[in-house]
Each structure stands twice: as C-alpha cells, then as structure tokens.
Amino acid sequence: MQIQRSFKGQSPYGKLYLVATPIGNLDDMTFRAIQTLKEVDWIAAEDTRNTGLLLKHFDISTKQISFHEHNANEKIPDLISFLKEGQSIAQVSDAGLPSISDPGHDLVKAAIMEDIPVVTVPGASAGISALIASGLAPQPHIFYGFLPRKSGQQKQFFESKKDYPETQIFYESPHRVADTLENMLAVYGDRPVVLVRELTKIYEEYQRGKITELLESISETPLKGECLLIVEGASQEVEDKDEEDLFSEIQNRIQQGVKKNQAIKEVAKIYQWNKSLLYAAYHEWEENQSDD
Numbered sequence: 001m002q003i004q005r006s007f008k009g010q011s012p013y014g015k016l017y018l019v020a021t022p023i024g025n026l027d028d029m030t031f032r033a034i035q036t037l038k039e040v041d042w043i044a045a046e047d048t049r050n051t052g053l054l055l056k057h058f059d060i061s062t063k064q065i066s067f068h069e070h071n072a073n074e075k076i077p078d079l080i081s082f083l084k085e086g087q088s089i090a091q092v093s094d095a096g097l098p099s100i101s102d103p104g105h106d107l108v109k110a111a112i113m114e115d116i117p118v119v120t121v122p123g124a125s126a127g128i129s130a131l132i133a134s135g136l137a138p139q140p141h142i143f144y145g146f147l148p149r150k151s152g153q154q155k156q157f158f159e160s161k162k163d164y165p166e167t168q169i170f171y172e173s174p175h176r177v178a179d180t181l182e183n184m185l186a187v188y189g190d191r192p193v194v195l196v197r198e199l200t201k202i203y204e205e206y207q208r209g210k211i212t213e214l215l216e217s218i219s220e221t222p223l224k225g226e227c228l229l230i231v232e233g234a235s236q237e238v239e240d241k242d243e244e245d246l247f248s249e250i251q252n253r254i255q256q257g258v259k260k261n262q263a264i265k266e267v268a269k270i271y272q273w274n275k276s277l278l279y280a281a282y283h284e285w286e287e288n289q290s291d292d
Contacts, residue, residue: 002112018091048064129200137233147170162234165233181229
C-alpha cells in the first residue's frame with residue numbers, strides 16, 4: 001500500500017505535475033496551470049512546437065522536453081532521474097488532460113513505482129465537456145477515446161459494447177465519422193447520438209439526432225475539425241432470458257476475444273444476475289458439455 005500526501009509530505013523528490021491545457025480556447029487556461037508551468041524545472045510536451053506557442057502566449061520561459069508515444073520508452077528513465085534529483089516536471093498534451101491519449105500514463109506508473117508524488121492540475125477535458133452539453137445521460141458513462149480504424153475491428157468492438165447501458169464517448173477524425181456511424185448503425189441500431197465538433201472554438205457545433213439522421217446530415221455537409229461522438233447506451237429494460245441463452249451470449253463474447261471471466265461479468269451486469277452464481281452455473285454447464 002502507498003499513501004501520497006501531495007503537499008504536506010516530506011519527499012526528497014521533485015513532483016510530477018499533470019497539467020491540463022486548453023482544447024481550443026486559450027481563455028480556458030487556468031491561473032494555477034500557468035503558475036505551475038512557470039515554476040517547474042521542465043515541461044514534458046507531446047509536441048514542443050504546439051506547446052511552444054502556448055508558452056509564448058502566457059509568457060512562460062520554462063525549458064521543454066519532447067515526450068510522445070514514439071520516444072516514451074527512451075525518455076521515461078531520463079524524466080524519472082530528473083524527478084529523483086529533486087527537479088519538478090509538468091507533463092502536458094497538445095490539448096486537454098494529459099495521460100488520456102498520450103504516453104503520460106506510463107510515466108505516471110513509473111513515478112508511482114519510485115514514490116515520486118504525482119499531482120494533477122485540472123482543466124479542460126473534451127470528453128466530459130462534450131458529454132454534459134450533449135443532452136444524453138451523463139451518468140453512468142464510459143470514455144473509450146479513439147476507436148479501431150479497420151471496419152471489421154470496429155464492428156467487433158461495437159458488438160462487445162452494444163449491450164452496455166452507459167453513455168459512450170468516442171474521439172474520431174472528421175474523415176472517418178461517416179464510416180464509424182455506419183458501423184455503429186449496423187451493430188447498435190438507430191440510437192440517439194450526438195456529434196460534437198470544434199469544441200470551445202468559434203465553429204463549435206452539436207448535431208443531435210438518430211444515427212441515420214446524422215449520416216444524412218454529414219453526407220450533405222462534409223465535416224471539418226476535431227470531432228467527438230457520444231452515443232446513448234443500451235435500453236435499461238432487462239430481457240428475461242434463461243440460462244442457456246446467457247451461456248450462448250457468454251460464448252459469443254469469448255469467441256470475439258473477450259476473456260471468460262470478463263464475458264461472464266458483462267452478461268451478468270446486462271441481465272442483472274449475480275456474477276458468482278452465473279459463473280458457477282456456466283462452469284458446471286461447461287463441464288457437462290465437455291463430458292458429452
């Protein structure tokens with residue numbers, strides 16, 4: 001077990017700050033983020049050119065270190081060494097919260113392993129910001145980030161998530177949104193969905209409707225800018241199924257690559273079964289199948 005006291009502790013090491021940056025509107029930069037970036041010894045940036053423009057705007061002269069998915073394995077030991085020498089580092093992504101769609105998570109894990117304090121400096125987050133204005137249920141929700149690019153893999157992904165009751169949040173590039181919605185329609189059916197574009201920028205836009213309605217809309221007006229898709233979860237009405245049907249659903253998930261325990265957990269959640277009882281029943285059924 002580990003207890004971190006971020007500001008009252010006596011650690012000899014520097015702190016790793018995870019600093020949120022604006023997702024489009026520079027006015028969303030917080031006072032604390034600016035102060036932190038000015039005071040740390042180093043800024044580990046996903047793209048030093050983009051971050052350089054941000055630093056210049058706020059008159060921040062702190063030195064940058066390039067830190068992205070292609071050099072993370074090489075850079076993490078260096079960053080940990082700096083931190084253990086007592087120097088503090090702020091990690092930033094191109095936009096929003098770090099460690100979501102960049103290698104920051106691996107750096108965080110490495111720092112925690114060395115008892116280095118990890119401190120978040122909150123701010124803009126595209127997924128949550130879009131969700132609360134979408135009109136879809138904000139609780140519960142699941143954030144998935146970027147989807148698989150290949151159509152077959154995408155459909156397989158949707159198949160494993162189609163029965164989830166939670167609102168689902170995805171990042172997608174504008175030129176792939178139509179194909180993604182087609183794949184989603186094929187698996188999920190015509191659910192309510194919200195397409196959010198250019199969040200916090202002058203051309204910010206929300207398109208709310210059924211999947212088919214959005215497909216018709218974007219076929220007439222090609223998309224530009226950064227996009228998010230937020231889709232309604234599966235209906236909460238619980239279908240009454242017998243054990244054989246549940247076992248078939250578990251097997252289908254296993255065939256799609258889901259581990260057995262996870263498949264049982266998912267099916268139990270959807271049909272409101274006790275997970276332990278369903279596991280025992282499936283295990284017994286599985287043994288009987290092998291005996292036959």
